[in-house]
Amino acid sequence: xxxIVLKPGLLSTLQxxxxxxxxxxxxxxxxxMDGPALQLANAxxxxxDNEAAIECTLLGPTLKFIEATVIALTxxxxxxxxxxxxxxxxTRCQLPAGSVLQLxxxxxxxxxxxxxxxGFDVAKVLGSRSTDLHARLGYANGRALxxxxxxxxxxxTSQASMHHNDELTSLPWSIDPxxxxxxxxxxxxxxxGKHSALLDKRSQQILHDGKFVLSKDSNRTAGxxxxxxxxxxxxxxxxxxxxxxxxxxLPPSGQPIALLAxxxxxxxxxRIGQIAVVDLPRLAQRxxxxxxxxxxxxxxxxxxxxxxxxxxxxxxxxxIQRRLRLDRTAH
Numbered sequence: 024x025x026x027i028v029l030k031p032g033l034l035s036t037l038q039x040x041x042x043x044x045x046x047x048x049x050x051x052x053x054x055x056m057d058g059p060a061l062q063l064a065n066a067x068x069x070x071x072d073n074e075a076a077i078e079c080t081l082l083g084p085t086l087k088f089i090e091a092t093v094i095a096l097t098x099x100x101x102x103x104x105x106x107x108x109x110x111x112x113x114t115r116c117q118l119p120a121g122s123v124l125q126l127x128x129x130x131x132x133x134x135x136x137x138x139x140x141x142g143f144d145v146a147k148v149l150g151s152r153s154t155d156l157h158a159r160l161g162y163a164n165g166r167a168l169x170x171x172x173x174x175x176x177x178x179x180t181s182q183a184s185m186h187h188n189d190e191l192t193s194l195p196w197s198i199d200p201x202x203x204x205x206x207x208x209x210x211x212x213x214x215x216g217k218h219s220a221l222l223d224k225r226s227q228q229i230l231h232d233g234k235f236v237l238s239k240d241s242n243r244t245a246g247x248x249x250x251x252x253x254x255x256x257x258x259x260x261x262x263x264x265x266x267x268x269x270x271x272x273l274p275p276s277g278q279p280i281a282l283l284a285x286x287x288x289x290x291x292x293x294r295i296g297q298i299a300v301v302d303l304p305r306l307a308q309r310x311x312x313x314x315x316x317x318x319x320x321x322x323x324x325x326x327x328x329x330x331x332x333x334x335x336x337x338x339x340x341x342x343i344q345r346r347l348r349l350d351r352t353a354h
Contacts, residue, residue, distance in 0.1 A: 024090045026139065028172040032084035032126065035168040036243075037143050037161065038136075039075040042151035046288040052268065053155035056134050056243065056284050056307035059203050059336055060098035064138035066343045067095035067115045067198070074142025074177070075152035077168070079135045081310065083126025084168060086137075091120045091189075092176065093140040098204070099132025099308055105191050114197035115347075119189045131206065133310040141177035157244050157285040194350065198343075202335070205305040208313060212299035212320035212328070216271060218259070219295050226253035230295065231319055235279070239311040244285040246306065248315055252277035255293065263289040269303050271296035281306060281315075299325035301332050 028035075038061065041054020055061040055078055065074050077084070083101055096103055096112040103110050104125050110116050112135075118124065129135060145152050145162045152161065159165035163172070213231070222230065235248035253273055266272070270282045272292035281298060282290075283306070298306060299320055309315055 024092070024141075024176045026092075026143075026174045026176060027087040027089065028084055028168050028170055028174065029087055029123070030085040031168045031170055031172075032079055033082040034080035035084045036078050036154040036156065037075045037145060037168075037174070038078040038153045039142075039151055040073045041153050041284070042149045042155075042160075045149055046265070049288055050149060050158060050160070051155065051284075051286055051288050053153045053158070053160070053243075053285050054151065055136065055153075057098050057136065057304040059304055059332070060134070060136045061138070062336060062340065063113075063198060063203065063343075064095045064097040064136040065142070066340045067097070067113075068093045068138045068140045069115075069179070069344075069347055070138060070140065070142055071344075072142075074138065075145065076136050076138040076143065079126055079129075079137065081133060082128050083135060083137075085123065085125045088118050088122045088124065089120065091118060091122075093117050093179075094124070095138050096126075096135060097138075097198075097200070098135040099129040100200075101129045101135040102127030108191060110191070111193055111197060113200050114194045116191070116193040118191060122191065129310075132204065132308040134307055139176050140179040144175045144177035155285055156242075157287075196346065198339070205308065208309070208316075209305070210316040210318040211302040211306055212325055213271065213317040214297040214299060214320050214322060214325060216294040216296040217264075218255075218273075218293035221255050221257075221259060221293065222273075222295060223254050223256045226255075229253060230279075231317055233316070235315045237309045237311055237313050237315055238278075241311060242285075243283055244287075245283055246281045246309070246315075248279045248281065253279060253295070259293055261291050261293065263291045264294070266290040266294070269298035269300060270294055271298060283307065299328065301325065301329040
């Protein structure tokens with residue numbers, strides 16, 4: 024079974040949870056920028072493992088489904104239609120064989136996720152199907168999707184299998200996106216970095232009270248923050264040290280850089296903060312021109328919030344699995 028890419032969209036890549044544990048080889052984690060959105064899309068189509076989905080950026084692709092399948096869309100609010108008929112997000116849709124799915128622009132947010140029953144079954148690299156554009160790892164030597172690509176899909180589990188009909192259908196229920204998407208653009212929790220205290224007094228105040236804007240130069244590796252220039256009290260020379268997604272660096276330009284999913288494993292710029300892991304999906308959904316603000320956070324608070332989110336996410340996925348079993352039994 025395969026899916027044909029008719030139009031690739033602006034930047035569409037295959038992503039799963041990434042490839043952690045290879046920093047010693049100089050290989051970063053990569054993976055989906057908005058992890059909860061990916062997990063919920065997979066849960067809605069009945070995938071029980073870490074299956075690869077398509078991460079769409081600002082403008083989605085147009086795809087042809089050779090065989091009947093089930094899909095789900097989560098993340099940023101995106102225009103979506105099948106053969107000209109609009110389809111909903113945050114639920115599960117069944118597509119008949121030969122369907123053409125057209126994903127358009129996003130009215131809010133930056134990244135949407137398309138999961139299919141069985142996942143996209145491309146070869147794994149270092150245990151992951153994620154595309155790392157920076158390191159050139161993953162599908163087709165780490166590149167974005169192109170027109171003409173034929174993406175194989177895996178075998179459906181019992182929960183991902185379909186009712187046998189030739190109609191475009193969707194579930195009568197859906198997930199409320201508000202707990203999983205930051206429509207209000209709230210401040211992101213920022214922990215102190217190794218070099219936070221070296222900022223001058225004005226810069227320390229701006230970092231936590233000012234409003235930055237995500238630059239158009241941002242990508243999956245890092246988000247550049249415009250609007251304010253920060254300064255150290257005195258020049259600082261560093262050797263490269265460990266970095267990871269969420270590290271907030273200060274390059275010589277004075278404009279902070281927030282490392283994202285494809286962050287390098289080391290860097291030589293001062294580390295003036297660390298964005299809480301729980302807030303990284305919210306940053307990933309900011310688009311160029313969107314505001315980015317920070318609030319001070321402690322490690323204990325960041326860990327607590329992450330634990331609470333993972334508990335809520337796990338319970339919701341279990342609820343989805345039960346609903347899918349009930350729906351299947353009813354038919």
